Amino acid sequence: MLTAGQSLLRLTVRRIGQAAITLLLVLVVVFLLAHMAPGDPLSGSGDGESFHRISPQREQAIRDLYHLDEPLHRQFILWFGDLARGDLGRSFNDRTPVRDKILQRLPITFGLNLFALVFMISLAVPLGALAAWRPGSALDRWAGASTYGLYAIPVFWAGLLLQILFAVRLGWLPLYGIAGPDAQQLSWWLRMADRAAHLVLPVACLGYGGLAYLSRFVRANLLEGAQAEVKRAARARGLSEWSVVVRHGFRQAAVPMLTLAGFILPALVGGSVIVEEIFAIPGLGRLFVNAVFQRDIPVIMALTLLSGTATLAGILLADLGYLVLDPRVRRG
Amino acid sequence: MASRGRLPRPLVAGLLLLAVISAAGLAAPWVTADPSGIDLRQVLKPPSSQHWLGTDGLGRDLASRVIHGTRVSLAVGLLSALLALLAGIPLGAAAGYMGGVADGIISRLMEAVLCFPALLLLLALLAAGPGWLRSFPDIVQLAAVIALTAWIPIARYLRGEFLHLVGSDLVAAARASGAGHLRIVFRHLLPAALTPVLVTAAFTVAGAITLEAAISFIGLGIQPPTPSWGGLLTEARHHVDKAWWLALFPGLALFLTVLASNLAGEGLRDWLDPEKTPE
Numbered sequence: 001m002l003t004a005g006q007s008l009l010r011l012t013v014r015r016i017g018q019a020a021i022t023l024l025l026v027l028v029v030v031f032l033l034a035h036m037a038p039g040d041p042l043s044g045s046g047d048g049e050s051f052h053r054i055s056p057q058r059e060q061a062i063r064d065l066y067h068l069d070e071p072l073h074r075q076f077i078l079w080f081g082d083l084a085r086g087d088l089g090r091s092f093n094d095r096t097p098v099r100d101k102i103l104q105r106l107p108i109t110f111g112l113n114l115f116a117l118v119f120m121i122s123l124a125v126p127l128g129a130l131a132a133w134r135p136g137s138a139l140d141r142w143a144g145a146s147t148y149g150l151y152a153i154p155v156f157w158a159g160l161l162l163q164i165l166f167a168v169r170l171g172w173l174p175l176y177g178i179a180g181p182d183a184q185q186l187s188w189w190l191r192m193a194d195r196a197a198h199l200v201l202p203v204a205c206l207g208y209g210g211l212a213y214l215s216r217f218v219r220a221n222l223l224e225g226a227q228a229e230v231k232r233a234a235r236a237r238g239l240s241e242w243s244v245v246v247r248h249g250f251r252q253a254a255v256p257m258l259t260l261a262g263f264i265l266p267a268l269v270g271g272s273v274i275v276e277e278i279f280a281i282p283g284l285g286r287l288f289v290n291a292v293f294q295r296d297i298p299v300i301m302a303l304t305l306l307s308g309t310a311t312l313a314g315i316l317l318a319d320l321g322y323l324v325l326d327p328r329v330r331r332g
Numbered sequence: 333m334a335s336r337g338r339l340p341r342p343l344v345a346g347l348l349l350l351a352v353i354s355a356a357g358l359a360a361p362w363v364t365a366d367p368s369g370i371d372l373r374q375v376l377k378p379p380s381s382q383h384w385l386g387t388d389g390l391g392r393d394l395a396s397r398v399i400h401g402t403r404v405s406l407a408v409g410l411l412s413a414l415l416a417l418l419a420g421i422p423l424g425a426a427a428g429y430m431g432g433v434a435d436g437i438i439s440r441l442m443e444a445v446l447c448f449p450a451l452l453l454l455l456a457l458l459a460a461g462p463g464w465l466r467s468f469p470d471i472v473q474l475a476a477v478i479a480l481t482a483w484i485p486i487a488r489y490l491r492g493e494f495l496h497l498v499g500s501d502l503v504a505a506a507r508a509s510g511a512g513h514l515r516i517v518f519r520h521l522l523p524a525a526l527t528p529v530l531v532t533a534a535f536t537v538a539g540a541i542t543l544e545a546a547i548s549f550i551g552l553g554i555q556p557p558t559p560s561w562g563g564l565l566t567e568a569r570h571h572v573d574k575a576w577w578l579a580l581f582p583g584l585a586l587f588l589t590v591l592a593s594n595l596a597g598e599g600l601r602d603w604l605d606p607e608k609t610p611e
Contacts, residue, residue: 018440025444037460152591154542156549156565157583164576175572270449274546278569288452289550292459304456308447315447 011323019316026308027083031076034301065090083305089298093291098302101287108178109276109283113268115199116206120264124211128218133242135223147212155271159205159278166201174198176280202279206271210264265314269307343599349592353585357402364396367559376575386577388567394577397559398585404560405541405589408474412540413533415479420486421522421529427487428494429517435491442484450481451546458552470554474547478540486532493525527604534597538590545586561586 054062063069066089067078082089088098127147131140167175174180180194269285276285284303291299356363371391379386385394427438445453457465457477465473497503502524506516547553548562556563561582568578 018443021440022443022447025440026447029444029448033456033460036462148594149591152538152594153587154545154583154590156546156562157579157586160565160568160572160579160583163572164579168573266447266449270451273449273451273455274549277550288455292455292550292552295459297460300456300460304448304452307449307452308444311447311449312443315443 008323012320015316015319015323019312023309023312026305026312027080028076030301030305030308031079033304034297035072035075037295037297088302091291091296091299093294093296093299098298101299102284102302102306105283105287108281109272109285112199112202112206112275112281112283113272115203116268116271117264119203119207120210120214123207124214125218127211128215129222131215131219132222135219140219143215147215150208151212153208155205155209156274156278158208159201159275162201162205163278173200176278178281198279202275202281205278206268206275209271210267214264266307266311269310340599340602342595343603346592346595346597346599349588350596353402353589353592354406356399357406360396360399360403364399365393367396367400368392368557376571378575379577385581386575388564388575388578389571394564394581397564398561398582401559401561401564401582401585402589404471404554404558405544405586407471408478408544409537409541409589409593411471411475412478412482412544413536415475416482416486416536416540417529417533419479420483421490423483424487424490425494425517425522428491429498429513429521431495431498438487438491442488445481446484448481450478450543453481454478454543454547455550455552458547470558474544474553475540478543482536482540486529486536489532490525490529493528494521497521497524528601531597531601531604534593534600538593538597541586541593542590 067075070078079089086099088102090097091101127143131143134140163175166173174197178195178198179191180186180198183191183194186194272283273285273288275281276283277289280286284306287299288303290296291303369392371387374383374387374391376389377383377387377391383393383395385398388394388397423438427435454477457480458473461477465476468476498521502520503516506520511519544553545560545562545565548560549566550562551566554560554563556567564582565579568575568582571578
C-alpha cells in the first residue's frame with residue numbers, strides 16, 4: 001500500500017515526465033517548422049532573392065553562424081544547447097539578438113495581457129455569481145445570452161467598430177498607439193492618464209472574448225459547489241441564499257479555476273497578435289506579425305516557442321495545483 | 333428520460349440562418365453585381381438605394397463583395413472541418429482503442445499542438461512552411477493549415493469515448509462473437525460515437541471561419557482581389573475615419589455565420605443528449 005504522500009509524489013513525477021515529453025515535441029514542432037521553410041539566411045529573407053555578391057569567406061561565416069552545414073539532428077541539438085544558454089539566435093532581418101528584441105517588447109505585451117485578465121476576471125466573476133444566484137432567472141439567461149453573443153464577435157471587427165465609435169465619432173479615446181505625440185512633455189500624472197486612455201480599447205478587445213467562457217465557468221462551479229447537501233447544511237446554520245452560493249461556492253470553485261490557466265493563456269496570446277496589430281502597439285504580437293511578413297525565421301521560432309512553453313508551463317502548474325489541492329484526484 | 337421530441341430553438345435558428353447565408357453565397361454570381369467592378373465616380377459612398385451597403389475606396393459595390401466573401405468563408409470552413417474529421421477520427425480512434433504506447437504518443441502530440449495559440453502557429457506555418465504548400469490555391473492552403481490544429485478536439489472526444497467503450501459489454505460481446513479489431517471499431521464503436529463527433533465538427537466550422545478571417549485580416553490568407561470577410565475588414569482599416577460601413581457589414585456577416593454555426597452545434601448537442609435537454 002502506498003501512503004498518500006508517496007502516491008502524490010509519484011503522480012507529480014509522472015505528470016512532470018509527461019510535460020517533459022510534450023516540451024520536447026513542442027521544440028521539435030518549432031524546429032521542423034523553421035527547417036521546412038524554403039531558403040536560408042543566405043537566400044535573403046526567403047523570397048528567393050540571394051546575395052551572391054558576398055565573398056566566400058563571408059558566406060562560410062554565415063553558414064557557421066547558423067550551423068547550416070551540420071546534419072539536421074546535430075542542428076537540433078546545437079539549437080537546443082543555444083536555447084539552454086538563453087540564446088535565441090539572431091534576427092535574419094537586422095542581425096540583432098532575438099532575445100533583446102523580445103525583452104524590449106515583453107513588458108508592453110505582458111502589461112496589456114495583465115490588464116485584460118484583470119478586466120475579464122473583475123467582470124466575469126460577479127456576472128457568473130449573479131447568474132448562479134438564481135439559476136434560470138431572467139438575469140441568468142440575459143447574462144448567458146449576451147456573453148455568448150460577445151464570444152462570437154471576432155476581435156478584429158470589435159476593434160474596428162470601437163475605434164470608429166470612440167476614437168473617430170466621439171473622439172473620447174485615441175485611435176491607436178500607446179502614447180500621445182506630446183507624452184514626453186507631460187507631468188507624471190498626465191502621462192499615466194494618457195497611457196490609460198490608450199489602453200482602454202485594446203484591453204477591452206483582448207478581454208471581452210473570454211467573458212463568456214469565464215463567467216459560464218464561474219456559474220457552473222458555483223452551482224456545483226452549492227449542491228443540495230452543502231446548501232442545506234449551510235442554510236440550516238441560518239445563512240442567507242447569497243452567502244451560501246458565494247461563500248461555499250467560491251471555496252469549492254477555487255480548484256477548477258486553476259485549469260483555466262491552460263485555456264486562457266493561449267487565447268490571450270493569440271488575441272495579442274491581432275489587438276496589437278489593430279491598435280499599433282509595439283509589443284510581441286506586432287513583432288511576430290512583422291517577422292511573419294519578413295520571413296524572419298529566428299524571431300518566428302523564438303516567439304512560437306515562447307508562447308508554446310508558457311502555455312505548457314501554465315497547464316502543468318494547474319495540473320500540479322490540482323494534485324496538491326484536491327484529494328479526489330490522488331485517489332484515481 | 334426525455335425524448336428527443338421537438339427541435340430546440342437554437343438549432344432551428346442556427347440552421348435557418350446558415351441556410352440563408354449558404355444560399356446567398358451559392359447564388360452570389362447571379363444575384364449580385366461584379367464584386368471587382370471599379371467605378372471611380374462612386375468612391376466611398378455610404379449605403380444608398382443604388383449600393384445597399386455602400387462602396388469601397390475603389391467604388392466597388394460592398395454588398396456584392398460581402399456576398400462573394402461568403403463563398404470563401406464557407407469553403408474554408410467546410411473543407412477544414414472535412415480534413416479535421418479525416419485526421420481526427422483515425423487518430424482519436426487509434427489512441428482510444430489501442431491505448432498504451434499509441435495512446436501515449438497521440439496524446440502527447442495533441443498536448444504539444446494545443447500548447448500553441450492556433451493563430452500564431454498557423455501564421456508561422458504560412459510564413460515559414462514548406463514551399464510546396466504555396467503551390468495550392470489560397471483556400472486549400474488555409475483549410476490544410478487550419479485542419480492541423482482543428483483535428484484535436486475531434487480526436488480528443490473520440491479517444492475518450494473509445495476508452496470508455498473498450499471496457500464495456502458492447503465490445504466484450506462483439507469480441508465473444510468472434511469480431512476482429514477492425515470490425516469492432518467500424519461496426520460497433522464508430523457508429524456509437526459518430527453523432528457527437530459531427531456536433532464537434534459544427535464547432536470546427538465556426539472556429540475555422542474565424543481563423544480564416546483572422547489570417548486574411550493580418551494579410552496572409554486570401555489575397556486580394558478575391559473578396560474575403562477578413563480581407564474586407566483590412567481594407568476598412570484604411571478608411572476607418574470616413575467609411576463606417578466598410579467595417580460594419582463584412583464583420584456582421586462573419587459574426588452571424590459564426591453565431592449560426594455555434595447555435596447549430598449547441599442545439600444539436602442538446603437535442604442528441606437527452607439528459608441535458610431542459611424540459
